[in-house]
Amino acid sequence: xxxxxxxxxxxxxxxxxxxxxxxxxxxxxxxxxxxxxxxxxxxxxxxxxxxxxxxxxxxxxxxxxxxxxxxxxxxxxxxxxxxxxxxxxxxxxxxxxxxxxxxxxxxxxxxxxxxxxxxxxxxxxxxxxxxxxxxxxxxxxxxxxxxxxxxxxxxxxxxxxxxxxxxxxxxxxxxxxxxxxxxxxxxxxxxxxxxxxxxxxxxxxxxxxxxxxxxxxxxxxxxxxxxxxxxxxxxxxxxxxxxxxxxxxxxxxxxxxxxxxxxxxxxxxxxxxxxxxxxxxxxxxxxxxxxxxxxxxxxxxxxxxxxxxxxxxxxxxxxxxxxxxxxxxxxxxxxxxxxxxxxxxxxxxxxxxxxxxxxxxxxxxxxxxxxxxxxxxxxxxxxxxxxxxxxxxxxxxxxxxxxxxxxxxxxxxxxxxxxxxx
DNA sequence: TCTGGGGTCCTAGGACCC
DNA sequence: TCTGGGGTCCTAGGACCC
Numbered sequence: 032x033x034x035x036x037x038x039x040x041x042x043x044x045x046x047x048x049x050x051x052x053x054x055x056x057x058x059x060x061x062x063x064x065x066x067x068x069x070x071x072x073x074x075x076x077x078x079x080x081x082x083x084x085x086x087x088x089x090x091x092x093x094x095x096x097x098x099x100x101x102x103x104x105x106x107x108x109x110x111x112x113x114x115x116x117x118x119x120x121x122x123x124x125x126x127x128x129x130x131x132x133x134x135x136x137x138x139x140x141x142x143x144x145x146x147x148x149x150x151x152x153x154x155x156x157x158x159x160x161x162x163x164x165x166x167x168x169x170x171x172x173x174x175x176x177x178x179x180x181x182x183x184x185x186x187x188x189x190x191x192x193x194x195x196x197x198x199x200x201x202x203x204x205x206x207x208x209x210x211x212x213x214x215x216x217x218x219x220x221x222x223x224x225x226x227x228x229x230x231x232x233x234x235x236x237x238x239x240x241x242x243x244x245x246x247x248x249x250x251x252x253x254x255x256x257x258x259x260x261x262x263x264x265x266x267x268x269x270x271x272x273x274x275x276x277x278x279x280x281x282x283x284x285x286x287x288x289x290x291x292x293x294x295x296x297x298x299x300x301x302x303x304x305x306x307x308x309x310x311x312x313x314x315x316x317x318x319x320x321x322x323x324x325x326x327x328x329x330x331x332x333x334x335x336x337x338x339x340x341x342x343x344x345x346x347x348x349x350x351x352x353x354x355x356x357x358x359x360x361x362x363x364x365x366x367x368x369x370x371x372x373x374x375x376x377x378x379x380x381x382x383x384x385x386x387x388x389x390x391x392x393x394x395x396x397x398x399x400x401x402x403x404x405x406x407x408x409x410x411x412x413x414x415x416x417x418x419x420x421x422x423x424x425x426x427x428x429x430x431x432x433x434x435x436x437x438x439x440x441x442x443x444x445x446x447x448x449x450x451x452x453x
Numbered sequence: 454t455c456t457g458g459g460g461t462c463c464t465a466g467g468a469c470c471c
Numbered sequence: 472t473c474t475g476g477g478g479t480c481c482t483a484g485g486a487c488c489c
Contacts, residue, residue, distance in 0.1 A: 061457090062456090062457035062458075063457050063458065064455090064456090064457070065455080066455075066456050066457055067456060067457060069457070069458095069489095083457090084456085085455065085456040086455080086456090087454075087455045087456080088455085088456080103457085129488090129489085130488075130489045131489075132489080133489075214487095214488085215486095215487065215488080216487085217486075217487060217488085219485085219486065219487085220486075220487085248463065248464070249463075249464095250462075250463065250486085250487085271461095273460085274460090274461080275459090275460075275461095276459090276460095277458080277459055277460075278458090278459090279457090279458065279459080280457090280458080281456085281457070281458090324456085325456085326455090326456055370456095371457095373458090433455090
């Protein structure tokens with residue numbers, strides 16, 4: 032049995048924990064650069080604010096409704112995510128952290144009422160972290176997703192918990208679920224399935240698995256079987272090693288000069304290096320890409336990227352910054368207003384293993400370099416603190432994002448720790 | 454004025470191996 | 472009449488997730 036624990040309106044709920052006055056008020060959280068709506072409180076959903084739409088297009092329609100707007104604060108959400116997942120380990124040692132706000136638990140070993148267990152989970156997470164969650168319990172991951180959806184809608188009648196085994200009319204529940212609302216099926220596949228006469232989760236659950244495989248490959252067949260109660264997607268207890276690491280950002284303002292882009296790309300490469308070392312990996316290929324705005328109809332559209340392959344894999348931010356700069360000079364075209372750039376690390380290998388080379392011209396990362404990286408990472412460890420950086424990162428910081436409504440980090444920043452008066 | 458970031462998996466097809 | 476069988480590696484493209 033799987034339990035899917037999903038935080039309700041996660042980013043909005045995080046913002047509310049230290050500002051209880053926001054309880055009951057509509058909250059939206061915007062994407063990086065204060066662009067699109069990426070999270071909404073229940074009150075904001077009730078106002079009809081859509082997900083994923085640019086805020087500047089949405090805002091006029093809800094002016095005067097008292098909507099509280101936040102820039103996204105990933106240091107804060109990451110900390111709350113860590114606390115929620117830590118709390119969940121109380122209830123099962125076998126868990127898969129599926130995303131920043133979702134976790135699958137193996138509750139197969141639980142003796143006793145699973146609905147009561149779900150309620151204990153929701154109660155404890157709320158009390159220990161301040162975050163409200165919903166719990167769906169079922170014999171497959173896909174059905175746990177369905178059950179979680181019912182729990183969120185309060186259709187199970189058990190508060191924020193739905194145990195699939197106790198749903199009074201499971202066939203009717205599946206028949207009421209549109210095919211594109213199933214986990215793993217989005218607009219494209221939804222359209223194709225509808226054309227083939229499959230419009231609901233019930234129809235998919237009852238379809239012939241071999242027919243599903245011919246139509247949509249092994250992925251679709253698994254979804255069908257999972258909906259029918261046959262578990263095909265196991266719990267991933269050990270997170271698999273990353274295959275690529277990306278750092279990319281839209282700029283706070285359009286940039287035209289090579290110098291401004293150099294500053295941005297250096298900062299992205301250095302940030303990617305930090306992530307690389309945290310994962311104990313090395314990279315052998317570095318891609319850098321730039322693009323102009325896809326929305327500026329009056330301007331020429333330009334998007335380009337280039338990949339540089341190293342002779343030996345590296346963990347050295349200096350090498351990564353250097354590579355990214357070299358790539359940038361190859362794809363930079365003057366006279367354009369760039370909107371976004373990014374650095375992608377690929378061909379990742381574990382830091383401990385070294386493939387020898389017979390005719391090597393480059394040297395591997397030296398012990399001195401690695402000590403330097405460790406030292407720099409330690410100095411910069413505090414979130415959003417940058418004590419030491421590459422000079423290239425300082426040639427320009429004009430790329431930095433708009434974040435006009437970012438909250439402070441009460442749980443992780445000494446300067447903003449809440450004070451309790453007795 | 455303004456439009457996110459970071460990932461994964463699967464398949465088909467080409468090239469190549471013995 | 473009948474034209475092998477079994478495999479790997481790589482890449483591009485499509486689709487999906489939160």
